[in-house]
Amino acid sequence: MKIAANVQESQERVAHLLPQTTPEVARVLERAMAGHELSRDEGLVLATLPSEDVEALAAVADHLRREIVGDVITYVVNRNINFTNVCFIGCAFCSFSTSARASDAYNLPFEEIAQRTIEAREMGATEVCVQGGLPRGLDPFYYRDILRTIKKAVPDMHAHAFSPMEMTYGTELTGMTLHDYLQMLKDNGLDTLPGTAAEVLDDDVRHMLSRKKVTVKQWTNVVRTAHQLDIPTTSTMMYGHLETPEHWINQFILLRDIQKETGGFTEFVPLGFVHANTGLFQVGMARPGPTEEESIKVHALARIMLRGWIDSVQVSWVKLGRQLSQRCLQAGANDYGGTLINENISRLAGATAGQYMPVDEFQELIRQIGRVPAERTTTYSIRQVFDMAADTAPV
Numbered sequence: 001m002k003i004a005a006n007v008q009e010s011q012e013r014v015a016h017l018l019p020q021t022t023p024e025v026a027r028v029l030e031r032a033m034a035g036h037e038l039s040r041d042e043g044l045v046l047a048t049l050p051s052e053d054v055e056a057l058a059a060v061a062d063h064l065r066r067e068i069v070g071d072v073i074t075y076v077v078n079r080n081i082n083f084t085n086v087c088f089i090g091c092a093f094c095s096f097s098t099s100a101r102a103s104d105a106y107n108l109p110f111e112e113i114a115q116r117t118i119e120a121r122e123m124g125a126t127e128v129c130v131q132g133g134l135p136r137g138l139d140p141f142y143y144r145d146i147l148r149t150i151k152k153a154v155p156d157m158h159a160h161a162f163s164p165m166e167m168t169y170g171t172e173l174t175g176m177t178l179h180d181y182l183q184m185l186k187d188n189g190l191d192t193l194p195g196t197a198a199e200v201l202d203d204d205v206r207h208m209l210s211r212k213k214v215t216v217k218q219w220t221n222v223v224r225t226a227h228q229l230d231i232p233t234t235s236t237m238m239y240g241h242l243e244t245p246e247h248w249i250n251q252f253i254l255l256r257d258i259q260k261e262t263g264g265f266t267e268f269v270p271l272g273f274v275h276a277n278t279g280l281f282q283v284g285m286a287r288p289g290p291t292e293e294e295s296i297k298v299h300a301l302a303r304i305m306l307r308g309w310i311d312s313v314q315v316s317w318v319k320l321g322r323q324l325s326q327r328c329l330q331a332g333a334n335d336y337g338g339t340l341i342n343e344n345i346s347r348l349a350g351a352t353a354g355q356y357m358p359v360d361e362f363q364e365l366i367r368q369i370g371r372v373p374a375e376r377t378t379t380y381s382i383r384q385v386f387d388m389a390a391d392t393a394p395v
């Protein structure tokens, strides 16, 4: 894929490609280029476009990305802490969880969580991303106590922790209202909430993926309540299993509508389904993860459909791998996610991209596609912008 070096070049590239695309696709892409918010029907035209038109879709998304956020590609230095793999929910797409009696079951003691937080800071991390399974009979205030442990170990470590699933479980365990529960967690150090457990926000699809997972209504209630309490969240979508392009567009519109109400989403993260070791794939219910073309389409569509509302589109390098991540960053995405010391969840599902990417490698991959590396905080304050040449100091 050719790299456009500046706004004018990317405009010229789009102008060259549009006349070669299907007329209906060209009409919708022209509206996107002109700054119009696309409707569901227009989104569907793009989501179902033929393979020959994918380059034009990516070029328009890349142009919009350049207009909205420029040429910087951000990343956060962080560490994953997966505090337990014991879970009773049983999602068919998950290879991470296990039963309490399994030989590989683990629960990290609070001392270990504190130690990992301290080590993360020593390695330069500004964030710990804390997620785990849902064990039965958990201490009702367990999630609060994890936050206390992290903040006691490193008071200014950003706690990006849990998910709408865990928040719903926390209210069941404590009997507290969602509002009061989230407020309590915020008071004890919850800085931001990952918008995971979204998968596909369609109850029929969710029922096939996991019968015990939060419903669409529960998921949206948690994020709306978090945003009202000034707890930002991310937003996500898992694609490449049994969903259709229509589900992608519905999800973009639902997330866009929530963002119009609350402004609380920091980013959108497409999460390609990693199929290899999952029951969902093994029983023949799902396709074997997304094709490369689907990944490019989803990142480009996210940029186009969320334009003006959610400005950051992140690649999940652990799931995509390094090369496809770069291609998605040339198709509308602008953020590389985290360095992720100890990434386990995707690895156990069969992803092979690794558990940790050193900062130098992030910067090199960003420079290879002619863009500017920058370290950010979880909430997108820029900490350091690095020059294009590898051996120069931060500018």
Ligand code: SF4
Residues within 6 Å of the ligand: 087, 088, 089, 090, 091, 094, 095, 096, 097, 132, 133, 134, 165, 210
């Ligand atoms: S995805 Fe989360 S909730 Fe579902 S089984 Fe795995 S650990 Fe449990």
